[in-house]
Structure formats: C-alpha cells, structure tokens
Amino acid sequence: FNIFENAFAKSVLMGNLDGRMFEEKTRSELSKDDEVIDDQGNVVEKKKKSLEDVLLDTWEDGLNADISELLSMLTKSNINFKTKENGWTPIMIMASIGVKETSSAMRQLKRLGANPSIVDNEGWNALHWAAFHGSVDGMVALVNGDEFNGMTAKGGNLHTVKDKEGKTPETIARSEGNIAVAEIIEKRVEKESESNETAAQDGLRKRK
Structure with missing residues (x-):
C-alpha cells in the first residue's frame, strides 16, 4: 500500500495549503472540456452558452x-x-x-x-x-x-x-x-x- 496514492493522506502529510485534495479546480479555472461533479459524484450538465x-x-x-x-x-x-x-x-x-x-x-x-x-x-x-x-x-x-x-x-x-x-x-x-x-x-x-x-x-x- 502506497500512502501517497491516498489523496487524503497525501494532503495531510504534504501540507495542503489551498484545501484541495483531488486536483479540484475553481470556477475560473474550468475549461470547456472539464467535467463538473456535484457532492454526490454526479456529473452536472453544463449550461449551454448563449x-x-x-x-x-x-x-x-x-x-x-x-x-x-x-x-x-x-x-x-x-x-x-x-x-x-x-x-x-x-x-x-x-x-x-x-x-x-x-x-x-x-x-x-x-x-x-x-x-x-x-x-x-x-x-x-x-x-x-x-x-x-x-x-x-x-x-x-x-x-x-x-x-x-x-x-x-x-x-x-x-x-x-x-x-x-x-x-x-x-x-x-x-x-x-x-x-x-x-x-x-x-x-x-x-x-x-x-x-x-x-x-x-x-x-x-x-x-x-
């Protein structure tokens, strides 16, 4: 078992300064190819741009x-x-x-x-x-x-x-x-x- 493969353990041991554990992105960092996931793990359908x-x-x-x-x-x-x-x-x-x-x-x-x-x-x-x-x-x-x-x-x-x-x-x-x-x-x-x-x-x- 490699402890660094566990996102939570890696975050604690390495000192996660920005609160991210799973390579999350902020809204401003999202590209048109990124998937958005809700807190239940479901893919959120993107609103089509006008x-x-x-x-x-x-x-x-x-x-x-x-x-x-x-x-x-x-x-x-x-x-x-x-x-x-x-x-x-x-x-x-x-x-x-x-x-x-x-x-x-x-x-x-x-x-x-x-x-x-x-x-x-x-x-x-x-x-x-x-x-x-x-x-x-x-x-x-x-x-x-x-x-x-x-x-x-x-x-x-x-x-x-x-x-x-x-x-x-x-x-x-x-x-x-x-x-x-x-x-x-x-x-x-x-x-x-x-x-x-x-x-x-x-x-x-x-x-x-």
Whole structure:
C-alpha cells in the first residue's frame, strides 16, 4: 500500500495549503472540456452558452481569445447580433481584439453577411473599434477593396461616421496614439480621392 496514492493522506502529510485534495479546480479555472461533479459524484450538465456569453467572453479574453467557439456559432441569421447592454456585434469584437486569426476570421464574417456600418450605443462602427484598439489586421480587412471596402459609398463610408462625441475613426486612432491604423485610413482616403478624380477626368473626356 502506497500512502501517497491516498489523496487524503497525501494532503495531510504534504501540507495542503489551498484545501484541495483531488486536483479540484475553481470556477475560473474550468475549461470547456472539464467535467463538473456535484457532492454526490454526479456529473452536472453544463449550461449551454448563449451567443452573447461567447461574444463577451471573446472580448474579455482579447488577444488571447480562442475565437473558434464564436466562429462556430455564427450564421447568416445571427451574424449581426447585438449585445443587450452595449449593442456590440461580432464584427466589432473581431475587428479589434488583435488575434492572429483576425484576417481569416474577418473573411468568414464577410461571407456570412457581417455589416460593419452598424453602430453600438456610443455611435461606434467596426472601424471606430479597430481604430481605438490599434488593430492593424482588423483595419486592413475593413478598408481593403477585396474585402469590406468600408471606405467607399458602397461599403458605408465608415471613416466619415462620427460617434456621439463627434469623433471619426481616424480622430480616435490618433488620440489613442495608434498611428499605424490612422495612416491606413489616411492613405486609403488619398487613394479614393485620386480614383474619384481620375474617374471625373475620364467622364469629361467622354463628354467632349
């Protein structure tokens, strides 16, 4: 008989400082793969998380978020879901948290019909979110002509939208010191301006 195979004896002899004998976990330490057991030894059925729960958990985990659970829950019918308290949408979260899978995730959201023009309770659209949090990949996806093309009339002219304090995404980016994302907006504006000017000149030539 090996006394150290007995959890109670091992706990007493080794000096259990946190009161755990059976490798228990606290609620905050539980992962989605862990089983929860009641005091009778029965497995407790886990409550299924709502989309709002998963969305807020993803936001809270930020850069370290595992976005697979959120992406697996999104469909064409719920892609523009808004949280009850703040009006946050999946694309706002995805455009701002800065995970390494941002680019591919944003493409998936676009295929499902995500609308970056929707604003939250502060008047922020997805571009405001990316600007405030300095997410380069999120910003690129939103302004890229091959993706959301958000800085055109068809894409919602996201960069011109002012929040409830009268701030545009570029204003917010610069005030937060996120110069890289601010310059993405600035350069895209210049590019669109040049394209519009060229189109106008071509129109004049045709009329002549």
